Amino acid sequence: MLDVRRLRLLVELDRRGTLAAVADALAYSPSSVSQQLALLEREAGVPLLEKTGRRVQLTPQAHVLVEHATAVLDLLEQAEADVARTLTAVSGVIRVAVFQSAAHAILPRALSDLRAAHPALRVEMVEREPDEGLVELSARDFDLVIAEQYPGHVRELRPDLDRVGLATDAMRLALPPLGVRTEVDAVQSLADAAQLPWVLEPVGTASRQWAVQLCRAAGFEPDVQFETADLTAHVRLIRSGNAVGLVPDLLWTGELPSVRVLDLPGSPRREIFTSTRRAAAGRPSVVACRAALAVAAQAAPGLTAVS
Numbered sequence: 001m002l003d004v005r006r007l008r009l010l011v012e013l014d015r016r017g018t019l020a021a022v023a024d025a026l027a028y029s030p031s032s033v034s035q036q037l038a039l040l041e042r043e044a045g046v047p048l049l050e051k052t053g054r055r056v057q058l059t060p061q062a063h064v065l066v067e068h069a070t071a072v073l074d075l076l077e078q079a080e081a082d083v084a085r086t087l088t089a090v091s092g093v094i095r096v097a098v099f100q101s102a103a104h105a106i107l108p109r110a111l112s113d114l115r116a117a118h119p120a121l122r123v124e125m126v127e128r129e130p131d132e133g134l135v136e137l138s139a140r141d142f143d144l145v146i147a148e149q150y151p152g153h154v155r156e157l158r159p160d161l162d163r164v165g166l167a168t169d170a171m172r173l174a175l176p177p178l179g180v181r182t183e184v185d186a187v188q189s190l191a192d193a194a195q196l197p198w199v200l201e202p203v204g205t206a207s208r209q210w211a212v213q214l215c216r217a218a219g220f221e222p223d224v225q226f227e228t229a230d231l232t233a234h235v236r237l238i239r240s241g242n243a244v245g246l247v248p249d250l251l252w253t254g255e256l257p258s259v260r261v262l263d264l265p266g267s268p269r270r271e272i273f274t275s276t277r278r279a280a281a282g283r284p285s286v287v288a289c290r291a292a293l294a295v296a297a298q299a300a301p302g303l304t305a306v307s
Helices: 004-016 019-026 030-044 060-084 100-105 107-117 130-138 206-217 231-239 284-299
Strands: 049-052 055-058 092-098 121-127 144-149 164-175 197-200 223-227 245-248 260-263 269-275 303-305
Touching: 004 019, 004 030, 004 055, 004 060, 019 030, 055 060, 060 284, 092 100, 092 130, 092 284, 100 107, 100 121, 100 231, 107 121, 107 284, 121 284, 130 144, 144 206, 144 284, 164 231, 164 284, 197 206, 197 231, 197 245, 206 245, 231 245, 269 284, 284 303
Parallel strands: 092 121, 092 144, 197 223
Antiparallel strands: 049 055, 144 269, 164 245, 164 260, 164 269, 164 303
C-alpha cells in the first residue's frame, strides 16, 4: 500500500522542482524529504528519482505515479469538503492570496462580515501577484486566490482550478494634478502622453504586458523610467509630477482620485475573480469567503459586481 503522505511529497517535487523547495514548503528538512521518497520507491517497487548533477528529476514511472497521486489527493480534499458540509458551523482556517488593490478595497469589508457571521473561522491573508498566487493555489499553499485579468490577456488554463467572476473596474490614464507639471496639463488622451515618463509594473506581469500593448496601439512605446508593483508608489510618483501611468478605479474605492484621470480608448475594464481548487470548491469556508467577497464587491464604489 502506497503511503499518501509520501505520495504528496512526490507531487510537490514534481511541482516545485527541488527537494529544498519541497522541504521549505512543507516544513521538513531536505534529508527527511529524501528519506521519505526513498521509502516510497521501496513501496512502489520502481525507481522514482534519478540524479542530474546536484539535483534530482522524476523518472517516467514517477510521472505516472504523480498523475494518480494528484487524483487521490483531490479525492481526499473533496472528502474533507463533504464532511465539513455536514457541520452546523463554518470553522477552521482558510488561507487567501490577494493582490494589492483588492487587499485594500475589498478584503477589509469581507473580513468584518466573516468575523461577524462565522467567528470560528480563521482567515489568513497573504499578498501575492495573481500569477504567483494561482501557481501556489495549485500547490495547495492557499485555499482561495483573488486575482485579476486585463482585457485581451488570457491566463494559463489550469484544469485543477475553477474561476468565479467577482467584479470589473475601469482602467484609466493617470496624470499629475493640474499645475504640478505644466507640460502635462495639456494632455487630453493616451496619445498625448507619448513623450512623458511612465511608471508601470514589472516586466513579465500581466498589467505591464497590457499597458505596453495599449500604448503601442496608440502609436508609441512608453518611456518606462519607473518600475514597481506597488500601486501606492505609482500614485505618489504621478501625483508629484514625476510620471504618468495607468491605474484601476479600485484604487480609489471610498475616496476621490488624488491625480487627474482620463478615460482610455475603448473604455477597458479589468476583471477581478476568485479561484480555488475544484476539489475544494464545496468547502464551507471557501463558500462563505466567496459570499462575503461578493457582498464587499457589490458595496465597493467604482466596481461593477458580476451577477
